Amino acid sequence: MNALVEVRGLTKQFPHAQGARVHAVENVSLTINRKETLAVVGESGCGKSTLANLIMRLDRPTSGSIEVDGTDISSLSQSRLRPHRRKMQMVFQDPFSSLDPRRRAGDAVEDPLRIHKVGTAESRAEKVRSLFELVRLTPEHRENYPHQFSGGQRQRVCIARALALEPQLIVADEAVSALDVSVQASVLDLMVDLQDRLGLSYLFISHDLAIVEQISHRVAVMYLGQVVELGSRDQVFSDPRHPYTRKLLDAAPIADPHRRRAHKLQGGEVPSPVWAKGTAPEHVVHDEVAPGHFVAQTP
Known part of the structure; x- marks a missing residue:
C-alpha cells in the first residue's frame, strides 16, 4: 500500500523536576x-495522545521525522506548515468542548474554509450545506447551537468541520469514547462510510479494544511511550505475541461467555515514564514474527 504518513524515530520528552x-x-x-485505519491502543499515560499531537504538529518533536505525503513536517515553521495542515485534521474526544457554545454549528464548520481563505462566501455556504448532508445531518442543523444537539450529532458536526478542507488524514483521538454505546455504533458506521467514499486515512486512538477490532486495519500497541507490537488487526487480536498485548486483551471485557479469555493478570504499578537526568529508557528492538507483524523483544 502507498504510505501517506511515515514516522521515523519519533521522540517527545518533557522537562521535569531536577533535570x-x-x-x-x-x-x-x-x-x-492511504485509505487505511491504523489504531493505536494502550492504557492511559502510554503516549497515544502525545503521538497524535506530534503527527498533527500540535507539539514539536524532540527528535525524529514525520513525513506527510512526501514532506517532512517535523521541523517546519508555522508559516511553512500552514498549507500542510489542510491535509490532516483532528476529531477530539469531547464534541461539546470542541465547539464554541456561542456560535452556530454552520459557522463552526465554515471556520476552516474562512481561515484558509477557500472560496467565496456563497461557495463556502454551499460547501457547509453539503458537509452537513455528508455526515447525515440536515442543512437546517446549520442554524443550531451546540447545546441543541445530542452528543452524537455534535460529534458529526466536528467530523464535518474536520472534512471541510478535504484532508487526506483524520486523527481521531478517543472520538467516540464520550458517546453512548448505541450512538458509538452509528458514528463508527459513518466514519467507515466516509473512508470508503472519500478515500480517507485514519489514525484512530482508543483504549476500547472492541471498537478497535471493529474499525481498524492495523493496530499499534503502545507501552511507556514505545510501540511494543504492530500488525494487522487479525494478527494482533488472534495471535498476540507481546506479554503486554496479551494483558490488554485479557483485561478487555467480552460479553459473549464463549469468547471470554481466562484472566491471568498480574498486579503491580505501571513503571513511571519519568527518567532522572542523564538516564533514558532502553529502545526496544522489534522482531518480524510474521509478514507485517512486529513484536518488541522481551528480556
Missing part, C-alpha cells in the same frame, strides 16, 4: 497507508 525528563514518546516508527 529529569518525561519520556512521553520514545523512538516510535510507523506508517499510515
Whole structure:
C-alpha cells in the first residue's frame, strides 16, 4: 500500500523536576497507508495522545521525522506548515468542548474554509450545506447551537468541520469514547462510510479494544511511550505475541461467555515514564514474527 504518513524515530520528552525528563514518546516508527485505519491502543499515560499531537504538529518533536505525503513536517515553521495542515485534521474526544457554545454549528464548520481563505462566501455556504448532508445531518442543523444537539450529532458536526478542507488524514483521538454505546455504533458506521467514499486515512486512538477490532486495519500497541507490537488487526487480536498485548486483551471485557479469555493478570504499578537526568529508557528492538507483524523483544 502507498504510505501517506511515515514516522521515523519519533521522540517527545518533557522537562521535569531536577533535570529529569518525561519520556512521553520514545523512538516510535510507523506508517499510515492511504485509505487505511491504523489504531493505536494502550492504557492511559502510554503516549497515544502525545503521538497524535506530534503527527498533527500540535507539539514539536524532540527528535525524529514525520513525513506527510512526501514532506517532512517535523521541523517546519508555522508559516511553512500552514498549507500542510489542510491535509490532516483532528476529531477530539469531547464534541461539546470542541465547539464554541456561542456560535452556530454552520459557522463552526465554515471556520476552516474562512481561515484558509477557500472560496467565496456563497461557495463556502454551499460547501457547509453539503458537509452537513455528508455526515447525515440536515442543512437546517446549520442554524443550531451546540447545546441543541445530542452528543452524537455534535460529534458529526466536528467530523464535518474536520472534512471541510478535504484532508487526506483524520486523527481521531478517543472520538467516540464520550458517546453512548448505541450512538458509538452509528458514528463508527459513518466514519467507515466516509473512508470508503472519500478515500480517507485514519489514525484512530482508543483504549476500547472492541471498537478497535471493529474499525481498524492495523493496530499499534503502545507501552511507556514505545510501540511494543504492530500488525494487522487479525494478527494482533488472534495471535498476540507481546506479554503486554496479551494483558490488554485479557483485561478487555467480552460479553459473549464463549469468547471470554481466562484472566491471568498480574498486579503491580505501571513503571513511571519519568527518567532522572542523564538516564533514558532502553529502545526496544522489534522482531518480524510474521509478514507485517512486529513484536518488541522481551528480556
